[in-house]
Amino acid sequence: MEEILSGRSAELHQIRQRLHQGERQKAARGELRLPVPAGLAHDRAGGIVLNPDEQVQARLILVFAKFRELHSARAVMRYLRKNDLPLPVRPLMGPAPHDIMWREADSSRVLSILQNPAYAGAYVYGRCRAEGGRVRHDVYRPKTVKVPIADWEVCLQSAHSGYIDWEEFMENQRLLANNINRYKAGHSGVPRKGAALLQGIAVCGRCGRRISLRYSGPAGNYPVYTCRADRDQDGGPLCQEGRALPVDAHVESILLDALKPDRIAIAIAALGQIEEETRQLERQWALRRERARYETERARRQYDAVEPENRLVARSLERGWEEKLRAAEAVEQDYERWRLRGQVWFKILWQTGATSEHSLQRRVHTYANYIDIERLRERVTELNADGKMDKEIAATLNAEGFVAARGCAFKGENVWLLRTRWSIPTVKINGIGANPARWPDGTYSVQGAAAALGITPQVIFDYLARGWVTGRQLTKGSPSITTDHRRRPTRLVKCTPRAARSPMLAAESRSPCIKRACRDAGSQARRRPCQDCAAWSRLGAEHPDGDRASASQPGKDPGSRREWRG
Numbered sequence: 001m002e003e004i005l006s007g008r009s010a011e012l013h014q015i016r017q018r019l020h021q022g023e024r025q026k027a028a029r030g031e032l033r034l035p036v037p038a039g040l041a042h043d044r045a046g047g048i049v050l051n052p053d054e055q056v057q058a059r060l061i062l063v064f065a066k067f068r069e070l071h072s073a074r075a076v077m078r079y080l081r082k083n084d085l086p087l088p089v090r091p092l093m094g095p096a097p098h099d100i101m102w103r104e105a106d107s108s109r110v111l112s113i114l115q116n117p118a119y120a121g122a123y124v125y126g127r128c129r130a131e132g133g134r135v136r137h138d139v140y141r142p143k144t145v146k147v148p149i150a151d152w153e154v155c156l157q158s159a160h161s162g163y164i165d166w167e168e169f170m171e172n173q174r175l176l177a178n179n180i181n182r183y184k185a186g187h188s189g190v191p192r193k194g195a196a197l198l199q200g201i202a203v204c205g206r207c208g209r210r211i212s213l214r215y216s217g218p219a220g221n222y223p224v225y226t227c228r229a230d231r232d233q234d235g236g237p238l239c240q241e242g243r244a245l246p247v248d249a250h251v252e253s254i255l256l257d258a259l260k261p262d263r264i265a266i267a268i269a270a271l272g273q274i275e276e277e278t279r280q281l282e283r284q285w286a287l288r289r290e291r292a293r294y295e296t297e298r299a300r301r302q303y304d305a306v307e308p309e310n311r312l313v314a315r316s317l318e319r320g321w322e323e324k325l326r327a328a329e330a331v332e333q334d335y336e337r338w339r340l341r342g343q344v345w346f347k348i349l350w351q352t353g354a355t356s357e358h359s360l361q362r363r364v365h366t367y368a369n370y371i372d373i374e375r376l377r378e379r380v381t382e383l384n385a386d387g388k389m390d391k392e393i394a395a396t397l398n399a400e401g402f403v404a405a406r407g408c409a410f411k412g413e414n415v416w417l418l419r420t421r422w423s424i425p426t427v428k429i430n431g432i433g434a435n436p437a438r439w440p441d442g443t444y445s446v447q448g449a450a451a452a453l454g455i456t457p458q459v460i461f462d463y464l465a466r467g468w469v470t471g472r473q474l475t476k477g478s479p480s481i482t483t484d485h486r487r488r489p490t491r492l493v494k495c496t497p498r499a500a501r502s503p504m505l506a507a508e509s510r511s512p513c514i515k516r517a518c519r520d521a522g523s524q525a526r527r528r529p530c531q532d533c534a535a536w537s538r539l540g541a542e543h544p545d546g547d548r549a550s551a552s553q554p555g556k557d558p559g560s561r562r563e564w565r566g
Contacts, residue, residue: 024154050163055288062284067114076105077107089102117155121157122162122166149173196244198247204240211225214226225243226240299321300321446471
C-alpha cells in the first residue's frame with residue numbers, strides 16, 4: 001500500500017513539473033495570460049492595452065509625475081490624501097471580469113504601482129516564488145519572497161503600451177532602494193522632518209560618518225549637528241558638534257549666489273510648475289465629478305426602463321438611484337472643500353428636520369498657509385496698480401470678503417507687510433525711483449526742500465501737518481509729498497529750530513538782513529541776513545517778511561543792503 005502511494009506521489013510530482021514547464025515556455029513566448037493591474041486591460045484579441053477609463057489613466061499618470069518630483073512613495077501618498085484623490089485597484093477575487101474600485105491612497109498601494117513592471121510596458125513572469133514556509137495550525141503555509149529584477153525568469157521589454165518607459169522604471173527602483181536609511185550600504189535615505197537644512201546629508205569631516213541631529217536650548221528648538229557614532233557604539237567621546245543655524249545660513253547664501261544668474265528662469269519655471277500642478281488637480285476633480293454624474297444618470301435610466309408595475313425591481317432601482325445621487329452630491333461637496341481649502345465646514349440640523357451647511361475660514365499663523373494666497377496677491381497687486389494706498393486697499397479687501405490670516409479684518413499694516421514680502425513697490429509719482437530734488441513744474445520734493453533748507457525731512461513733514469508749508473499728494477497717505485515754494489508761510493522764520501538748521505547757511509551772506517522781524521530782533525547788529533532768509537534764498541524766493549531793496553533804513557546806506565528776490 002505504501003509503495004502504491006509513493007508511486008502515485010511521484011506521478012503527481014511529474015505531472016506538476018510538466019505543467020509548470022509548459023507554463024514557463026508559454027510565458028517565455030509572452031502568450032501566458034496573466035492578471036493585469038487596474039491601469040491596464042485585455043482587449044478582445046487578448047492583447048494588453050491601457051485602461052480606456054480616462055480617470056484611471058490620469059490618476060496613474062499623476063502618481064508617476066509626483067514620484068518623479070518628490071522621489072518618495074510616502075510623499076506621493078501624503079499628496080494624494082491631502083487632495084482627496086483615491087487610487088484605482090482591481091481586486092482579484094471572484095470570477096472575471098474584475099471591476100475597478102477606488103480606494104484611499106496608502107503606502108502599499110503607491111508602492112505596488114511604482115514597482116509593477118507592467119506599467120512600464122514589460123511582460124514579466126517570475127517576480128515572486130515560494131521559498132520555505134512554516135506549519136501553522138497543522139497547515140503548511142509556504143513563504144512567498146520577491147525575486148530580484150536580474151533573476152526574473154521572463155522579462156520582455158516593450159511588450160505592450162505602458163505609462164512610463166523601462167529606463168524610468170529602473171530609475172524608480174533605484175530611488176526606492178536608496179530611500180532606505182542604510183548609510184553603510186550607500187543609501188542616504190529620504191529627507192526627514194526637522195529644523196536643520198543638512199540633516200541626513202551632512203558627513204563628518206573627521207571620521208566620514210553621517211552627521212546626526214539633536215536639539216538644545218530652553219525650548220529644545222535650536223538644532224545642533226553632532227557626530228556621536230563613537231559615543232553610541234564604543235562609549236568614547238563625541239567626535240565633533242556645532243550649531244546648525246549659522247552653518248545652514250552660510251550654505252543658503254552660497255546656494256543662492258550660485259543660482260543668482262538663473263534666478264529669473266528658476267522663478268518662471270517654479271511659477272509654471274505651480275500652474276501645471278493646479279491644472280492637473282482640476283482635471284482630476286473634473287473626471288471624478290464626471291464619473292459621479294454618469295453613474296447617477298445610468299441609475300436614472302435603469303429606473304426609467306423598468307416597468308412601473310414591477311415594484312419589486314423598481315424599489316431596488318429607486319434606492320440605487322438615490323444612493324448615486326447622494327454620492328454625486330458628496331463628490332461636489334468634496335470638490336468645493338478642496339477648492340476652498342483652509343475653511344471649516346459645518347452642518348446645522350434644525351429641529352424642523354431641515355439642514356443647512358456653512359463654512360468659516362480657518363485662522364492660520366502665517367500667510368504661507370492662507371486659504372487663497374494667490375487670489376489675494378493678485379488683488380493687492382491690482383489695487384496697488386490703481387493708485388490706492390495701503391489703508392484703501394485694506395478697506396477694499398474687507399468689503400470684498402477677504403479676511404486676514406488670523407481671522408481679523410485687514411489693516412494698512414497687513415497690506416504693507418504683504419507688499420514688502422511680495423516686493424510690490426509703493427505708489428509714488430516717480431514710480432519706484434527716488435524722488436528728485438525738484439519736480440518739472442518747479443516745486444520741491446520733501447527731500448529736496450529739506451536739503452535746500454538744511455533741515456531733516458521730518459521737519460518738513462511736521463510743517464506740512466501744521467499747515468506752515470503747503471503741498472500736494474498723489475493720493476491720501478502717499479509718501480510722495482511735494483512742497484510749493486510759491487505759497488510761502490509767514491511763520492516758518494519764527495518756528496524753525498536752530499538745531500535743525502544747517503550751519504552752512506550762516507556763511508551764505510554777510511549783508512544785513514532786510515526782514516522786518518529780524519531787524520526788530522536785533523539781527524541788524526550782526527550785519528548779515530538771518531539763516532531763514534538765506535534758506536529762502538536757496539529756494540529761489542524772497543523772504544515773506546522782507547522789504548524791497550528800494551526801502552531804505554534811517555541812517556543806513558541803501559546800497560549796503562542786498563535784495564533777496566525769488
